[in-house]
Every structure is written in structure tokens, then in C-alpha cells.
Amino acid sequence: xxxxxxxxxxxxxxxxxxxxxxxxxxxxxxxxxxxxxxxxxxxxxxxxxxxxxxxxxxxxxxxxxxxxxxxxxxxxxxxxxxxxxxxxxxxxxxxxxxxxxxxxxxxxxxxxxxxxxxxxxxxxxxxxxxxxxxxxxxxxxxxxxxxxxxxxxxxxxxxxxxxxxxxxxxxxxxxxxxxxxxxxxxxxxxxxxxxxxxxxxxxxxxxxxxxxxxxxxxxxxxxxxxxxxxxxxxxxxxxxxxxxxxxxxxxxxxxxxxxxxxx
Amino acid sequence: xxxxxxxxxxxxxxxxxxxxxxxxxxxxxxxxxxxxxxxxxxxxxxxxxxxxxxxxxxxxxxxxxxxxxxxxxxxxxxxxxxxxxxxxxxxxxxxxxxxxxxxxxxxxxxxxxxxxxxxxxxxxxxxxxxxxxxxxxxxxxxxxxxxxxxxxxxxxxxxxxxxxxxxxxxxxxxxxxxxxxxxxxxxxxxxxxxxxxxxxxxxxxxxxxxxxxxxxxxxxxxxxxxxxxxxxxxxxxxxxxxxxxxxxxxxxxxxxx
Numbered sequence: 001x002x003x004x005x006x007x008x009x010x011x012x013x014x015x016x017x018x019x020x021x022x023x024x025x026x027x028x029x030x031x032x033x034x035x036x037x038x039x040x041x042x043x044x045x046x047x048x049x050x051x052x053x054x055x056x057x058x059x060x061x062x063x064x065x066x067x068x069x070x071x072x073x074x075x076x077x078x079x080x081x082x083x084x085x086x087x088x089x090x091x092x093x094x095x096x097x098x099x100x101x102x103x104x105x106x107x108x109x110x111x112x113x114x115x116x117x118x119x120x121x122x123x124x125x126x127x128x129x130x131x132x133x134x135x136x137x138x139x140x141x142x143x144x145x146x147x148x149x150x151x152x153x154x155x156x157x158x159x160x161x162x163x164x165x166x167x168x169x170x171x172x173x174x175x176x177x178x179x180x181x182x183x184x185x186x187x188x189x190x191x192x193x194x195x196x197x198x199x200x201x202x203x204x205x206x207x208x209x210x211x212x213x214x215x216x217x218x219x220x221x222x223x224x225x226x227x228x229x230x231x232x233x234x235x236x237x238x239x240x241x242x243x244x245x246x247x248x249x250x251x252x253x254x255x256x257x258x259x260x261x262x263x
Numbered sequence: 264x265x266x267x268x269x270x271x272x273x274x275x276x277x278x279x280x281x282x283x284x285x286x287x288x289x290x291x292x293x294x295x296x297x298x299x300x301x302x303x304x305x306x307x308x309x310x311x312x313x314x315x316x317x318x319x320x321x322x323x324x325x326x327x328x329x330x331x332x333x334x335x336x337x338x339x340x341x342x343x344x345x346x347x348x349x350x351x352x353x354x355x356x357x358x359x360x361x362x363x364x365x366x367x368x369x370x371x372x373x374x375x376x377x378x379x380x381x382x383x384x385x386x387x388x389x390x391x392x393x394x395x396x397x398x399x400x401x402x403x404x405x406x407x408x409x410x411x412x413x414x415x416x417x418x419x420x421x422x423x424x425x426x427x428x429x430x431x432x433x434x435x436x437x438x439x440x441x442x443x444x445x446x447x448x449x450x451x452x453x454x455x456x457x458x459x460x461x462x463x464x465x466x467x468x469x470x471x472x473x474x475x476x477x478x479x480x481x482x483x484x485x486x487x488x489x490x491x492x493x494x495x496x497x498x499x500x501x502x503x504x505x506x507x508x509x510x511x512x513x514x515x516x517x518x519x520x
Binding site: 029032033038040043044127132133137139140143146147230 | 346354417420
């Protein structure tokens with residue numbers, strides 16, 4: 001019984017390492033492909049990156065703003081309520097900055113990008129593979145890593161940065177607006193306190209998380225999409241796996257980065 | 264000048280289908296530079312599989328495939344022959360990217376593999392698509408076009424790149440008379456270059472084919488078509504094979520070691 005359990009556990013660990021290995025290999029391929037880019041190929045890749053940014057960042061702006069406003073408002077109301085009880089409302093900006101900028105912003109945007117674009121990437125890659133498009137690209141002299149993967153990675157990172165900046169700004173200002181409806185607060189004071197609360201570590205946490213999440217989501221989702229072999233019934237399974245694994249990685253990497261930066 | 268060797272060499276290749284059926288067993292076959300083949304096989308006989316092996320899109324279960332002297336592999340960067348756009352791959356469905364228009368499908372490899380600027384690539388693509396009879400469908404996406412247009416676009420793409428090796432599979436659903444004529448004209452233009460190597464599956468055009476490949480039983484056999492006796496057009500409506508030359512010499516194992 002114990003042996004069976006150990007064997008099952010060992011199998012899972014082995015599979016996890018194999019998966020990590022294949023994703024690392026894909027990342028290495030991307031780096032190599034980026035270094036080999038010729039001028040005209042670079043132009044094509046930049047065109048594709050622009051399209052990716054439009055789909056991942058620009059089209060997600062309304063949803064991002066709505067989520068940020070609601071989340072900022074709710075968070076601020078909760079925090080405000082707690083702080084008011086102790087008469088320390090002046091800490092509002094600091095607590096909010098730490099909560100939104102350090103943790104909530106990158107994580108919520110990561111989940112947003114994963115649910116909107118990550119799933120689309122996994123589905124697209126799986127469909128392209130099954131329909132023979134990837135084969136045709138290779139045979140035509142178009143490196144799929146350069147043409148498909150690289151723009152998604154670049155687009156993912158740039159989109160994450162852009163969306164997190166928008167999310168943080170909207171969450172903080174939206175939160176302030178919601179709080180202001182309850183009790184008139186001074187915007188200059190709020191902004192001044194906010195400016196003092198945002199330090200190097202907050203910026204490092206934001207940039208670190210944006211970079212990691214922006215790379216991890218496209219990489220994991222495309223890797224899972226490319227793993228389909230023969231049947232279209234594999235596509236939903238691949239997308240589900242891509243989502244679950246990516247979400248796990250987001251949470252884990254977010255927690256790890258926070259511990260590294262703030263511990 | 265040293266002999267560059269065969270353009271393509273299959274060495275002891277064994278290929279098993281996903282269903283576990285043996286497609287090729289210990290196959291040795293070489294394709295000389297400038298060779299012209301018209302491949303025939305029964306349903307599931309392995310003609311398409313042979314093309315996929317030659318293009319490096321199917322990994323053999325044993326043995327290896329050398330293209331221009333370099334082994335083909337699914338891992339790592341693109342094979343140098345493919346990376347410089349020298350392969351004209353025309354699968355049954357044309358092998359087009361669904362999110363690109365027909366024009367963009369031809370333009371993309373010209374920019375990516377040949378390094379042409381956008382405008383030069385579009386000009387070249389337009390020229391060949393017009394020759395393929397697709398001048399009214401340049402901005403259509405493959406989903407809005409029929410199989411004929413997709414396949415003809417694949418053919419135009421191979422021509423626009425100035426491919427050295429053409430691997431052309433039979434078009435899905437066949438071609439109408441006008442498209443068959445346009446396809447023949449494109450293939451004729453390619454065949455004018457003696458360095459160009461062609462393997463056509465399931466179809467032949469009126470001129471230019473030297474040998475006939477017969478694929479089956481896990482092996483590849485070839486026969487010389489008697490000069491002057493031209494195989495009939497076989498990409499007619501519904502892809503049916505009309506009259507083919509009966510006077511080919513008996514098949515033999517091609518370039519077996």
C-alpha cells in the first residue's frame with residue numbers, strides 16, 4: 001500500500017519535472033529564436049506582437065477597469081471600516097498601496113489575462129497543431145517559435161505591465177471615490193500619502209510579478225496547447241490543464257516573489 | 264566540383280501509423296536533384312506519408328531522412344533547407360494559416376524565409392496568386408474560400424518562393440478545368456528550371472514528368488514513363504484519375520542500396 005502510494009507520488013513528481021523541463025526547453029527555444037531574428041522577421045514579429053497587445057491588453061481594458069474599480073472600492077471600504085474603528089484613517093493610503101500594488105494588482109491582472117488570453121492561446125495552438133498549420137508553417141520556412149511563440153511572450157509581458165499600471169491606478173482612485181462617497185476625504189492628502197507609501201520594493205514587486213506572470217501565462221498555455229496529438233477532443237482537456245497549471249504557477253510565483261522581496 | 268549528392272535520402276526508414284500499421288519498412292530511397300516524380304498509391308498507401316517524411320513533418324520510427332545532406336529533425340531550429348524557403352510544400356488542403364488572407368499566406372514566407380520587404384513580397388504574392396486564378400479572392404481567408412482556392416494558394420506560395428523541392432499532394436475535392444490548367448501552368452513554369460525537383464502525388468500534368476512512383480507494401484517503386492507519352496491530366500473534377508499512360512516500363516525498387 002505504502003509502496004503504491006510512493007510510486008504514485010513519484011510518478012507525479014516525475015511528470016511535474018518533465019513538464020518543467022519541457023517548458024524550460026520551450027523558453028530556451030524562444031530565446032534562441034529571438035537571437036536569430038533577421039530584420040524582416042523582426043518586423044513580422046513586431047507586427048504580431050502589436051496584434052497580441054491589442055487582444056490581450058487593449059481589448060481587456062474595460063473588464064480590467066471594471067474589476068479594478070469594484071475591487072478597489074470594496075477593499076477600501078473594508079480597510080476604511082477597520083481603520084476608522086481605531087481612528088487611524090491616515091494609514092489608509094499606505095495599507096491600500098501595499099495591498100493593491102504589491103499583491104492584488106498583479107494577481108488579479110494575471111488571472112484576467114489567463115482567463116481571457118491564456119485560454120485563447122492554448123485553444124489556438126491546439127487547433128493550429130491539429131489542422132496541420134504548424135507543419136505548413138515549418139515547411140514554408142516560417143519558424144513557429146519565432147512567428148507564434150515569441151510575439152505571444154513579448155505581448156504577454158508588455159500587456160501585463162500595461163494592465164497592472166491601469167489596474168493599480170483605477171483601483172486606487174476608484175477606491176478613493178467609493179470611500180469619498182462615505183466620508184469626504186482629501187484627494188491631495190490621499191495622493192501624497194500614496195506617493196510616500198510606494199517605494200522601491202513595491203515597484204520591484206510589481207515589475208517582478210509582471211515579468212514572471214507575463215512570461216509564464218503565454219508559455220504554459222502555448223506549451224499545453226501544443227501537447228495535443230490527434231483528436232479535437234484533446235483541446236478542452238489541454239485548455240483546462242493550461243488554466244489550472246498557470247493559475248497554480250501564478251499563485252506560487254506571486255507568493256514566492258512576495259516572500260523574497262518583503263521577508 | 265564535388266558531387267552534391269542526392270537532394271533527399273531516406274535511410275532504412277521505418278514508419279508506423281498512429282494506428283500501429285506499418286507504412287514503410289526499412290525503406291531506402293533517394294531523390295536526385297532535378298528529378299521529377301509522379302507518385303501513386305492506393306488509399307492509405309503511404310504517398311502522403313512519404314511526402315511528410317520528405318518534408319520533415321513526420322518523424323520516422325527508425326532510420327533517418329537527409330535533406331540536402333542534413334538530417335531532418337522535429338526538434339530544435341528549422342532545417343536550413345526549410346529556413347531558406349527552398350521547400351514548396353503543397354498539402355491536400357493547401358496548408359494555410361486560418362487567420363491570414365490568401366495574400367498574406369503567400370506573403371508571410373516570402374518575408375520570413377526570403378527576407379523580402381512587405382511591398383516586394385506582396386507584389387510577388389499577387390503575381391502568383393493572379394496566375395493561380397485567385398485575383399478576386401486575395402483578401403479572403405481560407406475559411407471563406409473553397410478547397411480549390413486553398414490548394415491553389417499553396418501552389419502559388421511554393422512558386423513565389425522559388426522552391427527547389429516541390430512536394431505536392433493531391434487537392435482535396437479535385438480541381439475544375441480552369442484551375443487544373445492554371446496549376447499545370449505554374450508547375451510548367453517551375454519545371455523549366457532543371458535544378459527544381461518535383462514529387463507530385465495523385466496527379467500529373469501534361470509535360471515534364473520523368474518517372475512514376477508507386478508506393479505500397481512499405482516500399483517505394485519507380486518506373487520511367489516512356490518519353491513522348493504524356494500522362495493525362497489527373498487533377499480533373501473530383502480528383503478522379505482519368506487516362507494515365509499504360510506504357511510505363513515495369514516498376515522497380517528505386518535507388519535501393
